[in-house]
Amino acid sequence: MAAAGARSSFVPDAGARGWAEVAARAGKVGGARVEDAWPRTRRPLPWLFAGFLAVIFLVPIKAIHLKVQLPVSSDFDRFFVAAIVATWAIGGLIGRGETVVRLRPRGWAAGMSAFVFVAVASIAVNVDRITNLGEWDLVQKRVALLVALVAVFAVVTLSLRVAELRPFAVLIAVLAVVTALGTVYEKKSGYNVFYAGAAAVLAPVASVDPAPTEADPDLNQGRPLITGPTKHPLSVTSILGMALPFAVVLAAVAFDPRRRLLWALAACTIVAGALITQRKSGLVIPAFALLALFMLRPRLLLRLAPYGIAALALAVAIAPGAFSSFQELGRADSQASIEGRTADYPAIVPDLLSNPLLGRGYGTLDPSRVDTDRIFDNEYLGEALQVGGLGLIAFLALIVTPLFVVRSVLRSDSPLRGPPALAAAASCVAFGVAAALYDILSFPQAPYLFLFVAAMCTCAASAEVSTGRRALPVPKGRSELVKA
Secondary structure (H helix, E strand, O other): OOOOOOOOOOOOOOHHHHHHHHHHHHHOOOOOOOOOOOOOOOOHHHHHHHHHHHHHHHOOHHHEEEOOOOOOOOOHHHHHHHHHHHHHHHHHHHOOOOOEEEEOOOOOOHHHHHHHHHHHHHHHOOHHHHHHOOOHHHHHHHHHHHHHHHHHHHHHHHHOOHHHHHHHHHHHHHHHHHHHHHHHHHHHHOOOHHHHHHHHHOOOOEEEOOOOOEOOHHHOOOOOEOOOOOOOHHHHHHHHHHHHHHHHHHHHHOOOHHHHHHHHHHHHHHHHHHHOOOOHHHHHHHHHHHHHHHHHOHHHHHOOHHHHHHHHHHHHHHOOOOOHHHHHOOOHHHHHHHHHHHHHHHHOHHHHHHOOOOOOOOOOOOOOOOOOOOOOOOHHHHHHHHHHHHHHHHHHHHHHHHHHHHHHHOOOOOOOOHHHHHHHHHHHHHHHHHOOOOOHHHOOHHHHHHHHHHHHHHHHOOEEEEOOOOEEEOHHHOEEEOOO
């Protein structure tokens, strides 16, 4: 492996020899090797992380209603988050012999901390207004989701190991392929396998809403309603667009041509799944994800140019109607949608001037109340209205902080850090773009995935040291844990 801190290309994948040999070769110091990393571990937390990612990509979270009455939110995802937090807490109590110490970069939680602080402050200064308008139920639900998001980000950041970054990158790409294939099948058949599967599996403990799928465009103002495991087409295009960089980077760093072709095929399938929804976001979000990769590592992406051309042809073969998203840009109803979004910009000015710093209170904007609330289809405008100028700045900081933290390892020679860091950074950019297209925090899958990849960015830029173990030098003086 190249010297620490060098700014050269990634170490290629081992091809047929597999990731285990690459990790061992990258982690060796005098015969030492990386151990106890997912999926070769008995630690419960990484397996819960993997299950949580599967829930994000395969389960219609918003459509599940548990058949129990609880004093707290009974949303399906909250139970999974609670299990993750409880497992982490119990492990901290009984695992005092754990010798791993993670040295995270400065400011890794600055964006999240700032956003949470401003959100709470906006509610505190608007207590009278929220009470008079009877908005506490709505606020409590949004705050509960925010707490769940914070919990996922904190536990993953504190627990994920550097040697686990690439396996989780592979998992994200594979799950996205499954989601994309299910979405393509949904468009072709009108049958939503995600909703049907959830209803069959969870029937004893929960009810599942009918799938909102409308594959016949005549029933939906000329456009089909293809949602995959989410509640809205924009949400499924978001998680697919955010997962695309992982498949592309895995293809770029693969040494074996067959493996590179396999990952290129996966990337093509993800793009087809996003485009099949026939929404502008299905084109825009993946395009910006690829643009982010190109801006960060242009030579790496150019290496895939021949595969990209072949992938486009294959995408047409898999889903001939997928590229109707291009036609959507010129449709009359699509133009009306754009005009409706831009009309919100001047309309929000009076509200912003009345509460310029902290807004009307976090969580007081309900996208489902179209008769009383202005729906912006833009999370940035929504945050400006709810938490004011300070909250908008904090929300931007939340998105930018992972990019700032991971910048030192984006060109790392280490296959443990460099490729996953690059893919996670581009995924954060895709989330930032998606936030401008709809009220993204109202649908849990994309925010959950964003905070997971943000935690991956922090982990990639962190050092791991341990009593009785030696550390590998990595860029910027950080260290990588290996067993002595």
